[in-house]
Amino acid sequence: MSRAASRTGAALRPGLPPFLACLALLLAWQIAARFLAVGGVPDALSTFRELPAIIGDREALGEIAASLRRMGAGFGLALLFSVPLGLLMGRSRLVSALVNPLLMVGYPVPKAALMPLIMLWLGVGDAAKILVIVLGVSLPIIYHSRQGARAVEEKLLWSAAAMGMSGPARLARIVLPAALPEILVGCRTGIVLALITMITSEMIARQTGAGNILFNALDMAQYETVYAMILVVSALGIALDVLFERLRSGLTGWAEPIPSPAIAPA
Amino acid sequence: MRAVAGSLHGLVGLAPIAGLVLAWQVLLTAGWVPSALLPSPGAVLARTVASLGDPAFLGHLASTLYRLAAGFAIALAIVFALGLAGATSRIADAALRPVIRVLAPIPKIALYPALILSLGFDDAPKIILVAADALFPILLATYGGAGAVEQKLLWSARAAGTSRAGTILKVVLPATLPSILTGSRIALVVACIVVFLAEMITSTDGLGYLLVRSGRAFQTVDMFVPLLAISAVGLALDGALAAARRVLLRGFPEEE
């Protein structure tokens, strides 16, 4: 009874529990900083006071926007070739055998660590940073697209073939939608890696961007700015996640598992 | 017949890697890229082999492995504790879910400066960073898996006399194990990546530090060695996880 009620409550305001969680976390931060006096940690309120300085700073805002633009470009480019490649790998054993070892070798290598090398070849401009992000996000997308394509019911493809659908058409019209939930799992890991790559590559390149602001402030011992920048980046991560979640539930609502309580019988 | 086809498939996979190395060599021999910017594959291989006998290099490798292992173990311990709390108490579950939902998408590397400020430049901030980054993929997969446990499995166990608390250990955990292992696999890759990056940012040892040091000295050959090493570490750990999966999940469909 009460569960049903709380479920409808949650349905009315799906954003409420995460919002409360945010408040609780900030409160915990404030209390920890004020009363436990963890070494050198400014409290939440003074960090918030620092925010206008960043958000009001045209230059800083521009840099953050540029970071996001590069991330978007890198992500888009990666999607463009990773999804078809992954799907193809999932449906063709030969392609999979051909490409998989290379991917497995490349997966654990931090792509941001290639930044010094790539900068040597492409310079310090946007091209290098975008390429690094492409490298960073493409592997999980390829990997999960492949997993998704593998799990497609063979009979679906047989019936499509019987209807006279060509190979590429089957890939686009049967395999792609069927694998979509799994592809989106890959995209989610991709977003996490894109943010990691973006921040560290900017930190390594030390030119512009959110990562640069963060580590400059650290070098100059502007600790409030460090924390304020962490807040900004965290907010970016959360906002991207919310957007992504919207997109996902819109695209794959049909595959949603019916939520059921794990333990308690009704 | 099968085995032959299998090993042929394995060999096919070497072709792109060989092609890449070949193209790399061609770039150099044709003189399109100066060898100061890009060392030859032969030189990189020779240096890597030489490094394996170098105690200093092995020390750096050990530092990285230690941070990786410690961080991953902490992450697993937290997953276990939070999973148990969420499975036994509705209130804990209701409180944890939104907190996890909020914390999961934060790029943990951004917290690294704060960790350094509070914990110093030692192992601690790197281990915590690895733990924080490894935690969420496993946790999200675990929650997803536990939520999807077939209800009739729980009912079957309850009817056979298992207590409600007992089903957590006897049904929910084994039924969730595939998800936990899948999450661990993603977490492992992310952990390899962040431990390396953290060492690049501030460190006096570890594979990431080796890369930065070689870069500063413009020794491009040496820059490739830690990259190859972290790739090998990731591959080996992934292989170990896959083996564990085969043993633990004999009754479940294969993933690979």
Next chain:
Amino acid sequence: MSEALSAPLAGRGAPAVPHPGPPMIGMAGVTKTFKRRDGGTHLALDTIDLDVAPGEFVSILGPSGCGKSTLLYIVGGFVAPSGGKVTVSGDPVTGPGPDRGPVFQEFALFPWKTVLGNVAYGLREGGLSRRDAEARAGELIERVGLKGYERFYPQALSGGMKQRVAIARTLAYGPKILLMDEPFGALDAHTRIKLQNQLLELWERDRKTVLFVTHAVDEAVFLSDRVAVMSRQPGRIKEVVAIDLPRPRHRDELLLDRRYQRHVIDLERMIEDPPDLAS
């Protein structure tokens, strides 16, 4: 349509086999409502009254969605009724227990356990040592005809084999009552007949109380002492029919038996009846 064939054999509320003491399963005024997404309610079960005597084999027959599974889950204690009461040997049901063994339509075998591990599960829960549990489980596996498959995992078994493992798993811990939800629904006709015969043999030996859900008329007549016919929306018991066929029953003899044929025709007609517009 002959006169004899259309005459009903038994009316509403045909009595259970007479016996002293409380019924093995007592359902009194059981109702179940579900909340709909739009906020309304959906009456899935409407005042179900049914008693099952010890050792009796009762089938619940009805069209898809009439609430057969829900009723079984309520007797099993997995789902709480919205109203009414369920008793087992006179004691009210408050939750699941090893006195009532369910066999689900979906098999619900533990995929991480072997056939032997699945069948031994309830015995281990009952406190038996691993050795004793596995020895006893081995006997049961043999009894359902799966000797040699002890070390197999469920994913490597066919549907019929899985269902036999599920039945053995439930029989293993010795429940007084079997709650079977369309256990043979997903099987091919041949396997189905084989398992029906096996079930009947097992039942004639142990005389457990069985509540058996099905939507196959011939299956209900072949197996049961009584058949409760349900109607849909809301789920109600429309009629309870006593099956007065001698036991032990043999399929080939029964198929030629006029009483069997009449029961099948009667029940089929009952199910086909258009929904009662008056109610």
